[in-house]
Amino acid sequence: MRLLVEISPHQKARYDTKYIMWQVVIALLPPSFAAIIFFKLLAVKLIAVCVLGTNLTEAAVLFFRRRPQRFWDGSATVTGLLLALILPPALPLSVAFLGSVVAILVGKQLFGGLGQNIFNPALVGRAFLIASFPTLLTSWTEPYTLDAVTSASPLALWKFNHVFTKLSHLFLGDIPGSLGETSALALIIGGLYLIGRKIADWRAPLGMLIGVSVLAGILSILNPQNGSILFHLFAGGIMLGAFFMVTDPVTSPTTRKGRFIFGFLIGVMVMVIRKWGGLPEGVMYSILFMNAFVPLINRLTKEKAFGR
Amino acid sequence: MLEVAPYKYPQAEQKIEAYVADKVFIPLSQHIGAPAKAVVKKGDALKLGQLIGQVSAKVSAAVHSSREGKVEDIKIFNHPTLAKAPAVVIRGIELKEEKAWEVRDLKENLERDSLVNIVKESGIVGMGGAGFPTHIKLLPPKNIDVLIINGAECEPYLSCDYRLMLEYTEELLRGVGVLVKILSCRKVFIAIEDNKKEAIRKINNKINTKDFGFRAKVKILKSSYPQGAEKQLIYNITKRIVPAGGLPFSVGVLVQNVATTFAIYEATYLGKPLFERIVTFAGSCLKEPKNLRLRVGTLISELFEKGILQFRKQPRKVIMGGPMMGVSLDCLDYPILKTTSGVLFMDEVDIDQRPEDVCIRCGRCVDNCPMNLMPLEFVRLVKKERWKDLDRFYVSDCIECGNCAYVCPAKIPLVNYIKIAKAKLKSLA
Numbered sequence: 186m187r188l189l190v191e192i193s194p195h196q197k198a199r200y201d202t203k204y205i206m207w208q209v210v211i212a213l214l215p216p217s218f219a220a221i222i223f224f225k226l227l228a229v230k231l232i233a234v235c236v237l238g239t240n241l242t243e244a245a246v247l248f249f250r251r252r253p254q255r256f257w258d259g260s261a262t263v264t265g266l267l268l269a270l271i272l273p274p275a276l277p278l279s280v281a282f283l284g285s286v287v288a289i290l291v292g293k294q295l296f297g298g299l300g301q302n303i304f305n306p307a308l309v310g311r312a313f314l315i316a317s318f319p320t321l322l323t324s325w326t327e328p329y330t331l332d333a334v335t336s337a338s339p340l341a342l343w344k345f346n347h348v349f350t351k352l353s354h355l356f357l358g359d360i361p362g363s364l365g366e367t368s369a370l371a372l373i374i375g376g377l378y379l380i381g382r383k384i385a386d387w388r389a390p391l392g393m394l395i396g397v398s399v400l401a402g403i404l405s406i407l408n409p410q411n412g413s414i415l416f417h418l419f420a421g422g423i424m425l426g427a428f429f430m431v432t433d434p435v436t437s438p439t440t441r442k443g444r445f446i447f448g449f450l451i452g453v454m455v456m457v458i459r460k461w462g463g464l465p466e467g468v469m470y471s472i473l474f475m476n477a478f479v480p481l482i483n484r485l486t487k488e489k490a491f492g493r
Numbered sequence: 494m495l496e497v498a499p500y501k502y503p504q505a506e507q508k509i510e511a512y513v514a515d516k517v518f519i520p521l522s523q524h525i526g527a528p529a530k531a532v533v534k535k536g537d538a539l540k541l542g543q544l545i546g547q548v549s550a551k552v553s554a555a556v557h558s559s560r561e562g563k564v565e566d567i568k569i570f571n572h573p574t575l576a577k578a579p580a581v582v583i584r585g586i587e588l589k590e591e592k593a594w595e596v597r598d599l600k601e602n603l604e605r606d607s608l609v610n611i612v613k614e615s616g617i618v619g620m621g622g623a624g625f626p627t628h629i630k631l632l633p634p635k636n637i638d639v640l641i642i643n644g645a646e647c648e649p650y651l652s653c654d655y656r657l658m659l660e661y662t663e664e665l666l667r668g669v670g671v672l673v674k675i676l677s678c679r680k681v682f683i684a685i686e687d688n689k690k691e692a693i694r695k696i697n698n699k700i701n702t703k704d705f706g707f708r709a710k711v712k713i714l715k716s717s718y719p720q721g722a723e724k725q726l727i728y729n730i731t732k733r734i735v736p737a738g739g740l741p742f743s744v745g746v747l748v749q750n751v752a753t754t755f756a757i758y759e760a761t762y763l764g765k766p767l768f769e770r771i772v773t774f775a776g777s778c779l780k781e782p783k784n785l786r787l788r789v790g791t792l793i794s795e796l797f798e799k800g801i802l803q804f805r806k807q808p809r810k811v812i813m814g815g816p817m818m819g820v821s822l823d824c825l826d827y828p829i830l831k832t833t834s835g836v837l838f839m840d841e842v843d844i845d846q847r848p849e850d851v852c853i854r855c856g857r858c859v860d861n862c863p864m865n866l867m868p869l870e871f872v873r874l875v876k877k878e879r880w881k882d883l884d885r886f887y888v889s890d891c892i893e894c895g896n897c898a899y900v901c902p903a904k905i906p907l908v909n910y911i912k913i914a915k916a917k918l919k920s921l922a
Binding site for chain 1 (some may be wrong): 817845
């Protein structure tokens with residue numbers, strides 16, 4: 186009888202990294218379907234190109250780094266899908282492909298691959314594109330139309346024209362905006378799935394939503410023209426950021442307190458950019474900025490050991 | 494804390510059966526502290542329960558013969574945690590000639606010191622797994638006001654404590670009475686997880702209908718792992734925090750496992766030293782799981798040779814203890830110790846052979862650490878050999894419950910890394 190001798194524990198949870206990644210993909214299905222409803226073929230093409238781009242880049246880099254291929258672990262698919270959902274629907278596919286290459290190459294593999302990167306790879310890809318193609322990245326498409334009618338996003342309308350989009354449209358998502366960011370409803374469904382299945386921790390999303398609400402609440406009391414709390418929660422990238430970006434395990438704090446603080450500071454910063462910045466939206470920059478503070482947050486919020 | 498599946502194992506329904514081994518291999522070290530000093534030699538004729546190893550230091554425990562018979566040898570033999578250790582090998586006489594244990598009554602006028610002395614002379618140690626000599630715990634330097642009887646049995650698979658609470662309810666409560674008398678404490682809690690409904694009902698029934706000379710409360714705990722870990726148990730029941738590196742007496746609490754409490758009953762009421770215990774045998778490789786009352790020193794292999802246990806299929810892993818903290822064995826020639834709560838026989842499917850992947854810093858290990866430590870940092874620092882920094886994350890506080898490695902999606906063997914860290918820090922100190 187040959188018996189295996191190992192250190193305890195002798196049983197482990199059934200899920201693994203791969204399972205977690207594919208669960209995130211499943212949680213991203215509601216916003217993806219919403220995108221397809223609103224932007225039809227544009228959505229299908231953009232998602233396909235980004236997912237293909239991230240996976241091909243990942244495979245190529247791992248090949249040249251002589252590392253085992255891990256295509257099926259789903260992490261590159263998550264990055265590709267997330268990137269597609271935060272890009273304008275009518276973005277030229279070649280530009281989208283370039284973004285997905287940069288997301289994986291610069292955002293992830295340059296740091297050493299899975300688990301090593303400091304910044305959220307999908308946001309790195311988008312930040313690169315917005316610096317390189319500022320006009321293309323701010324050209325929005327009216328939903329249900331396949332021809333690229335350039336129109337303003339609800340946040341731009343609010344900021345530059347003082348026009349408010351109706352909350353019901355922001356909630357359902359039949360508005361111009363990034364591919365998967367328009368429907369708060371679809372994102373909430375996906376996000377609650379993620380948190381309900383304990384794939385993502387609730388602290389960072391809650392922190393971010395509270396951060397946005399606190400500052401938006403104060404500002405709207407001071408001047409209703411600043412927009413209500415619900416307007417700011419449902420418009421732009423707050424919902425996608427809160428449920429799918431600040432919950433990225435690799436680029437968010439590992440301490441419980443830290444996760445909440447991280448989310449909260451991002452929420453506050455988004456509102457600061459929306460109110461006082463030159464841009465109508467600031468989710469991407471806020472998250473990337475706070476990503477850099479994660480090691481510091483971890484250090485300052487070290488868990489208090491039992492009995493210490 | 495980890496959510497665990499409800500009590501669904503068939504072994505929980507198996508009545509305790511007794512088996513007396515032909516031959517026993519009794520290690521002289523079955524406890525924390527110095528090994529007992531052998532007081533018998535090869536060829537000696539032994540009575541059942543005769544002292545074979547005496548207390549050799551301040552922290553040590555006596556060891557007794559678990560068979561009437563003859564000392565065949567005193568030699569180095571397999572030991573589940575020490576690998577190899579000295580053991581007294583006793584060949585038992587034919588069972589029908591073995592004298593039954595004489596039952597006597599507890600002398601009512603026994604004083605605290607003589608009760609503790611009985612516990613000491615009976616070789617009683619913590620039977621929940623740690624094996625700390627019980628008589629030392631009973632003479633704390635500080636007054637104890639809360640006694641907790643630990644019947645949580647939070648490790649999956651194990652059912653020996655559950656069966657004990659069910660089948661020896663009255664004896665167990667008499668044992669609690671002895672502890673109350675020794676400690677003269679005010680509050681007594683019997684802590685049981687909510688998946689052991691029958692045990693809760695039975696104990697509640699007994700303490701309500703019969704006078705045991707003390708008032709106790711059954712504390713129902715949520716079934717989660719490691720609910721039975723001493724410091725967490727104390728915190729959950731009393732909200733008192735045992736300081737890092739400290740012992741429960743420092744907050745006025747004493748915790749005793751139910752099996753230990755039962756042994757105290759037997760020692761004081763029957764005058765019987767600790768030489769047998771209840772052990773759960775389970776796992777998918779067994780034809781039928783069992784709770785066996787075995788003599789200390791019984792080899793696992795003898796149970797199969799005598800047909801007491803039968804394999805359904807060849808095991809891939811044999812674990813002494815529970816699946817979370819148990820020790821895996823390389824063969825079946827290992828003796829049952831005073832601290833052995835179970836032996837599990839696992840197949841290919843039960844054990845997890847997925848390779849170690851990279852950490853994605855998800856923090857599940859942090860969220861599930863009962864000591865509130867940050868296990869992922871231990872792995873990072875061990876890999877970088879930054880031994881000094883490990884102290885800042887209190888690696889020495891780790892109780893090695895295994896939660897972090899259980900929840901890790903990357904299947905990183907965190908307890909492995911923690912053991913390396915602890916060993917290294919010890920060698921540097």
